[in-house]
Amino acid sequence: MRGRNLTRMALGMLLLACCVRLAAGADATVTRTPAGNGNGAAARLPPPPPGMFVPPGRAITHVKGDVYRANNGGWYVGILDTPEGLLLVDTLSVPFATWLKDELAKKFPGKPVKYVVLSHSHWDHTEGGKVFADTAKFIAQEGFLRNMDGRYPALPGDIVDRNSDGYLDVPEFEQPSQLRPWYCGAGGNTVSSKDRNGDGRASPEEFFADTPRPDIVYASRMTLRFGGKTIDLVFPGKNHANDGTAVLFRDERVLFTVDFPADALVQGSMRSLPSACGPFDGHSMDEWIKSYRTLESLDFDISVGGHGTAPFTKQDLAEGRLFMEYLKREVEGAMSRGMTLEQMKKTLMLEPYREWRHYEQLREWNIQAAYDNLKTYK
Ligand SMILES: [Zn+2]
DSSP states (O other): OHHHHHHHHHHHSOOOSTTTSOOTTTTTTOOOOOSSSSTHHHHHSOOOOTTSSOOSOEEEEEEETTEEEEEETTEEEEEEEETTEEEEEOOBOHHHHHHHHHHHHHHSTTOOEEEEEOOOSOHHHHTTGGGGTTTOEEEEETHHHHHTSSSOOOOSTTOOOTTOSSSEEHHHHHHHHHHSTTTSSOOTHHHHTTOTTOSSEEOHHHHTTTSOOOSEEESSEEEEEETTEEEEEEOOOSSSOSSOOEEEETTTTEEEESSSSSOTTOSSOSOBOOOOOTTTTTSOHHHHHHHHHHHHTSOOSEEEESSOSSOBOHHHHHHHHHHHHHHHHHHHHHHHTTOOHHHHHHHOOOGGGTTSBTHHHHHHHHHHHHHHHHHHOO
């Protein structure tokens, strides 16, 4: 049974990375064989290491006060219940959103979804909004619109427009996963399933067909008062994405974030090395560190979000920043001593983080990402 599920996931889903893991079971039903070449890569992948991802399953769970989460395996959305209706953070996918709408009607009868906050423009978190479009307004950071403007968008997992043709091609999604299976890249059918005109690739417009266009955007901060609640939307800076929104449910003192600081590798603890695809998703380490500090400056007691099975504390977030600062210092120091990247990989053991999850698999990749990052963003 398990093997079958894994095969379905390997064939049908994102291979993931920073955010793009296979929405564990999520859309595992999407098993159509992608068109075009290069697709065989997904099928050739070895199974993910045991326990790497949260098992499939869907449920609505209580977080605190009027805040809830609903999950699709290891992918979560946020829910705020108010007397005037519901606010969601993300909708994940059309199949999940369809399921969610039914469940919300049972759990919160007579309460329409009035707002959907889109955490960032990566498809594995924000597709499916159209299911709620009859009642909801969509809110995002303004960079979200830029990513939907018809050009090749900013994507996670080292997925970039390698051939500079402006289209999202199957090899561009699969190549990073061939190098680093289950950590970077995504399954080819992430692209081919969106290829509506059958030309073997997805235009940016085709790619965003299931992602709602925001009705309301903001630049750095926005405060929403709704149903007696106060909700702050905060752009922390560029990190995993360039259009991220952290949602602070002020009354509950709950912070909801997606993919930053907890990427899809995070489960019960934030002590997990970043997937570190490409040069840290194309944003300088200083921007990452600044983003951590922005979140740490907010007034909250617990943090939950798009990944992570447990609530985290401000101290957990601080540990992520301390890791990034440590890594930057170590690699900068080695560069100033004239060490080569290969020498760094052999000698920088990131000793304080030996017990963190994925240390064995990601220590060298984090060194490489930091090295590339520091060379790129001076
Ligand atoms: Zn993401």
